[in-house]
Amino acid sequence: MNLQILWFCLIAFFWSGYFVLEGFDFGVGMLLPFLPRGEEERSEMFRSIGPVWDGNEVWLVVAGAATFAAFPSWYGTMFSGFYLALLFVLVLLILRVVSFEWRDKGDKARWRRVWMWANAVGSAGIPLVWGVALADLIYGLPIDSGGDYTGNFWDLFSAYSVLGGVAFVLLFAFHGAGYLALRTSGDLYERARRAARALAVPAIAVGAAFMIWTVVVAVDRNHKDVFPPVLPAVIAIVALLLAGYFAYRGRNDLGFAMTAIATLAAVATLFTGLYPRVMVSSTSFGNSLTVSGAASVHYTLAVMSVVALVLVPVILLYQSWNYYVFRARITGSELSAPVPAQSATHPGPG
């Protein structure tokens, strides 16, 4: 395998890591306004993702930086072309990041409500834009012979790309409900299970439609054969169906595994449908950016390959350990659990 292909696969892998992991914390965020009854349950939901969301988000940073380093032309064209969409993502990302840290730093109900909504809106809006953006790569955008985006903001939206955005949102809401069913207890747990069941049908329907349409787009607009993209697409659809089945049967662990597999397979479908191009041009197919045309030189890729192949397994190890440490279900009483020695947030008398 040459290094350009390796890096194309690694970038697909980083996006997968981002969506599988951050996907469920997006889902938890989206459910914040609907699922909990009262402030305590809302705090439990925040707690369920508190130790992990930041590590999950770094997969996006890595996907972006890896694209910069391995495929500078892809990074330059994509990020400048998606300018206003990415501005939107950045605003939502920023508000969502601070919502985690700031929400509990105020006492007023309104303060907490503001940050809860910041988190919820971000959790839905961010995957919506990423879904549109990744769908656009394969559907095609106006790109000139110099490799620059020539369209306006509205050119990013087609029926197909919007479906991609909605599919991501529904898939992650489903994924997040499944995660909550694994991590919560009591009433909240029951409601999380019900939410997973309620979300299963729309997530399966829209997700499957998006997968099928992606294969069609790959064939029609990216001159691909039906095989191989159809393979991950079928896996994604089957995994979604199984996830729905397990949600109804109350097998939360298997259901969550299935939504994770569906997410992986969906990213794989998009990237298999895209290869050997990285951005399809709708202006003229010949203007499309390709893996070999956009890639960095062999030396850069070789250096980064060594770094990535050493570090990625280590990262997977310590992130898994993080999940292992916080594997216990969140309970209401945990909020008032004793802390070592005296409680000393603020050194007050006594």
Place this chain on the structure above:
Amino acid sequence: MSALASTAVDLARIQFATTSIYHFLFVPLTLGLGPLVAIMQTIWHRTGNDAWLRLTRFFGTLFLINFAIGVATGLVQEFEFGMNWSVYSKFVGNVFGAPLAVEGLAAFMLESTFLGLWIFGWNRLSPRLHLATLWIAVAGTWLSGYFILVANSWMQHPVGYKIVNGEAQLTSVWALVSNGFALRAYLHTILAGLIFGSLVMLGVCCWHFLRGHEVDLFRKAAKLALIVALPVTLLQLVVGNRFGEAVTSAQSMKIAASEAQWNSCQPCGFSLFQIGGFTEQDQKPSFSITIPKLLSYMADGSFSGEVQGLNQLQAQEQSKYGPGNYMPNVRVIYWSMRVMAFAGVLMFLIAVLGAWLYWKQTLERTRWFQWTAIGAIALPYIAATAGWVLTEMGRQPWIVQDLLLTSKANSPSVSSTWVGISLGVFITLYAVLGIVDFVLMRRYARPDRPEAPGELPAAVATY
């Protein structure tokens, strides 16, 4: 160049400057307060003295409030290269992208994951392991600083590359990561971080002394802050000076501009203050205070060194790169250099005074110094901002020194309207975030905060 295109470049520059200066208000405090909190927790772990646990919690909360906004604004920086500077990104990606990618893999993953473990792990991990998670997270923040400065230093002093088909290609990763410019810039930045951490801590302690609140507790923290601040502020003066020598050899124009030195000189005096003399039309200051020979020493380590003047450098650059203006904004560069240096000296004096008062055991009673130390919290912020203005504006008109002009590096597909929109959005959002952050920091640092009954300990995350 058309007026429209130059508007787009200018707006993109203003946006990048605004977002990166803002980002760097939070980063150095993370770099400096992190290890200080880790030291406090280590002392608690070693001695079992609960005072140190309380201090860990107290300053840990400030650390986390600040950390969140640093992370959030850091995302903007990574995206902006591609969003606003796509020509630059395509030109440098082969070289510049690599340290950014490694930063994500090696540093961001570490700090984010282990900080999550630290925040939530108080009851879940053994005390030893819990302490280790904080040190690992701190190591992550220090690593990330290194990689981003390797990237930035390549823009100041490109090494280990060749130009092929109009793009820079990496030829030696060793040259890239051992770039002398980067190593000095890194040391300079880490010291700046420690100054941030220790002076913010000292200021907060003095605020508590002023109100007579928990004096015994905060005396311990003040001692730690001074033990760090004293050597670090002194060392920074030395390192800053040595860094200047690296700049002299890599970026003569930047040094000439920072001294408003229009004509080559040998030996050269250091201008402490001057009125006028900042433009090509007005090269002679109407008033100035100058220390003889000092600039020669600062620029190359000897009292008889030569410093090239702006006029001579401009002529050389023109013969090398064609007609054009290769001088940065002299007035801005001259003053940013002085603001940084004077603030650096002031911070050292404050550390000396504080240490002396502590040693005399009068720190808790010396009100004028307590007010001074509270005010001095602003100094590292001012110095760091001025330092980055000097570094980045001093490189102009180049985006990559001698290789690519800023005016030719922006995204052709991004109109000035789009940049105008994003600039407005960032300024509004950052202003709101800044106010909220300031209010929260103040609230959690203040000595007279009414304790809400049954309040949860906040450094144990309470989401």
